[in-house]
Amino acid sequence: MLRVDDLRVTVGAEGTEAVRQVSLTVHKGESLGLVGESGSGKTLTCRAVLGVLPPGATVAGGRITLDGTDLTTLDRRGWDRIRGGRVAAVFQDPASYLNPSLTVGRQLAEQLRLKRGLRRGETRAAAVELLEAMGIRRASAVFGQYPHELSGGMLQRALIAIAVAGDPGLLVADEATTALDPAVQAEVLELLADLRERRGLALLLVSHDLAVVAQVCDRVAVFYAGEIVEQGPTADVIANPRHPYTEALLRVASLGDWRRRDLAVIPGRPPEPGAYPPGCRFAARCGFATERCAEPVGLAGVDDRVVRCVRAAELALVGA
Numbered sequence: 001m002l003r004v005d006d007l008r009v010t011v012g013a014e015g016t017e018a019v020r021q022v023s024l025t026v027h028k029g030e031s032l033g034l035v036g037e038s039g040s041g042k043t044l045t046c047r048a049v050l051g052v053l054p055p056g057a058t059v060a061g062g063r064i065t066l067d068g069t070d071l072t073t074l075d076r077r078g079w080d081r082i083r084g085g086r087v088a089a090v091f092q093d094p095a096s097y098l099n100p101s102l103t104v105g106r107q108l109a110e111q112l113r114l115k116r117g118l119r120r121g122e123t124r125a126a127a128v129e130l131l132e133a134m135g136i137r138r139a140s141a142v143f144g145q146y147p148h149e150l151s152g153g154m155l156q157r158a159l160i161a162i163a164v165a166g167d168p169g170l171l172v173a174d175e176a177t178t179a180l181d182p183a184v185q186a187e188v189l190e191l192l193a194d195l196r197e198r199r200g201l202a203l204l205l206v207s208h209d210l211a212v213v214a215q216v217c218d219r220v221a222v223f224y225a226g227e228i229v230e231q232g233p234t235a236d237v238i239a240n241p242r243h244p245y246t247e248a249l250l251r252v253a254s255l256g257d258w259r260r261r262d263l264a265v266i267p268g269r270p271p272e273p274g275a276y277p278p279g280c281r282f283a284a285r286c287g288f289a290t291e292r293c294a295e296p297v298g299l300a301g302v303d304d305r306v307v308r309c310v311r312a313a314e315l316a317l318v319g320a
């Protein structure tokens with residue numbers, strides 16, 4: 001469904017490299033999680049896929065293809081056809097993506113009219129049905145409510161309904177459950193997993209929390225300072241991390257026995273774009289770093305995954 005090859009994103013007037021060498025694939029009905037600290041490049045990567053990079057950010061290299069269409073060469077009209085149709089997205093703050101002065105139902109009905117070509121008389125029943133499919137109880141009452149009358153979890157469900165109204169092949173969810181309380185977060189994640197299963201939706205899920213990714217994603221790509229440092233099947237990466245940064249992320253994730261969770265953040269800070277060291281970007285914070293880590297390090301295949309660490313094969317790291 002989605003294929004990203006060697007993506008490079010630059011930011012600012014000087015064209016500072018913020019994301020590099022990002023390659024990933026998501027098949028139909030599969031879910032891939034992008035995980036990493038704030039500033040690691042997850043959002044720039046998924047915004048490049050959606051064609052909505054912030055001002056000043058540019059795709060400076062690489063190729064993005066969606067179901068055979070090369071997105072890197074699309075013009076504005078081409079993007080308008082793709083976005084909301086073959087690819088849709090949900091973000092962290094659902095209220096800001098809805099019009100506060102229109103009912104939820106009217107906004108969903110409008111999407112159904114635009115994206116599925118339904119006539120006015122047909123949209124209400126289809127919208128209520130879609131809200132129900134999103135696990136919203138009393139869907140016909142919710143249809144007539146305004147965004148401020150709904151809880152955060154309900155709003156996110158309504159926004160997911162709007163996102164899938166056009167029957168997209170790929171849904172991008174960027175920190176879509178981060179602001180919700182844990183029980184509601186778990187329910188919305190379950191809904192996303194369910195949509196993937198029932199509709200064959202491919203899911204690209206961005207989160208700073210490995211526990212969130214663990215709940216819904218078949219595979220995970222761990223980002224650090226603008227690069228992927230480890231990518232592989234989620235269960236294996238969690239049980240047996242190969243990159244010291246993944247191991248460190250596991251210590252702060254709310255996985256498994258929460259009493260074992262080390263709430264102290266990983267000491268130090270990631271380097272910023274423009275100040276990346278020539279060698280391993282994690283070396284300054286890594287307890288396993290040696291002189292070899294000062295040399296540039298590429299991604300290499302180790303068993304079932306790719307890892308950007310010269311010591312990947314020799315380290316015995318602790319999983320969860």
Ligand SMILES: Nc1ncnc2c1ncn2[C@@H]1O[C@H](COP(=O)(O)OP(=O)(O)OP(=O)(O)O)[C@@H](O)[C@H]1O
Pocket residue numbers: 011012018036037038039040041042043044045054055056057208272273
């Ligand atoms: N428009 C921009 N101009 C300049 N720098 C930017 C811009 N957008 C992002 N960056 C920088 O690029 C890097 C990657 O940002 P990105 O938002 O992709 O990270 P992230 O992993 O998604 O973090 P977050 O969870 O905070 O969104 C960061 O260092 C950020 O400061």
